[in-house]
Amino acid sequence: MNLILLGPPGAGKGTQGENLAKKRGLIQLSTGDMLRQAVKAGTPVGLVASAIMEAGGLVPDDVVINIIAERIAQPDCAKGFILDGFPRTLKQAAALDELLTATGKQLDAVIELKVNDDALLSRIENRARETIAAGGVPRADDNAEALRKRLMAYYRETAPLIGYYFAKGKLHCVDGMAPIPQVESQVDAVLNSVAAP
Ligand SMILES: Nc1ncnc2c1ncn2[C@@H]1O[C@H](COP(=O)(O)OP(=O)(O)O)[C@@H](O)[C@H]1O
Numbered sequence: 264m265n266l267i268l269l270g271p272p273g274a275g276k277g278t279q280g281e282n283l284a285k286k287r288g289l290i291q292l293s294t295g296d297m298l299r300q301a302v303k304a305g306t307p308v309g310l311v312a313s314a315i316m317e318a319g320g321l322v323p324d325d326v327v328i329n330i331i332a333e334r335i336a337q338p339d340c341a342k343g344f345i346l347d348g349f350p351r352t353l354k355q356a357a358a359l360d361e362l363l364t365a366t367g368k369q370l371d372a373v374i375e376l377k378v379n380d381d382a383l384l385s386r387i388e389n390r391a392r393e394t395i396a397a398g399g400v401p402r403a404d405d406n407a408e409a410l411r412k413r414l415m416a417y418y419r420e421t422a423p424l425i426g427y428y429f430a431k432g433k434l435h436c437v438d439g440m441a442p443i444p445q446v447e448s449q450v451d452a453v454l455n456s457v458a459a460p
Pocket residue numbers: 271272273276294295296298315316317319320321322323324327347348349350351352355404413
């Protein structure tokens with residue numbers, strides 16, 4: 264089963280993706296995590312991405328499309344994958360369509376996590392606080408200013424994908440404001456409904 268998790272920053276895509284990966288044996292592909300690893304490792308992609316990510320902007324389409332194309336071609340992805348943070352633009356969505364067609368794969372569902380804008384800022388601030396309390400270093404983009412930029416990028420570039428996937432008959436909405444276990448069961452219900460009979 265191949266899925267996309269769609270939603271604004273802080274909607275819970277990472278949490279739900281991790282859970283689905285564990286429960287359903289799918290591979291979680293988070294472009295944010297991949298890019299953060301590239302930044303840490305100082306690879307050429309990391310060098311391009313670092314300042315853009317820190318400011319809350321979007322990394323160029325070609326860069327992320329290449330990362331995903333390479334990763335999806337790996338044998339472990341044959342058992343199914345969850346895209347978390349990709350596609351984020353219509354160009355990325357079109358590239359994904361081509362990629363899936365070329366590799367004989369299909370998209371089973373797009374799950375939109377719906378969350379109130381007001382909740383996002385406090386979720387992101389909490390995430391930064393909890394990381395610090397646990398002795399870690401918070402993400403460079405988990406602050407109010409970068410979040411506003413990320414939200415702007417979301418509404419300008421990513422939100423049109425909701426219509427794109429609705430028109431393709433792939434879109435399923437889930438209430439991302441519910442407690443985590445309830446979001447999980449809503450996601451489960453969606454996946455059971457799209458699973459091959
Ligand atoms: N598909 C993508 N296209 C462009 N930039 C991306 C993409 N995925 C991740 N990024 C970059 O990585 C940052 C962090 O992404 P992510 O971890 O998904 O965070 P969040 O969903 O909390 O905003 C984004 O703000 C962006 O700069």
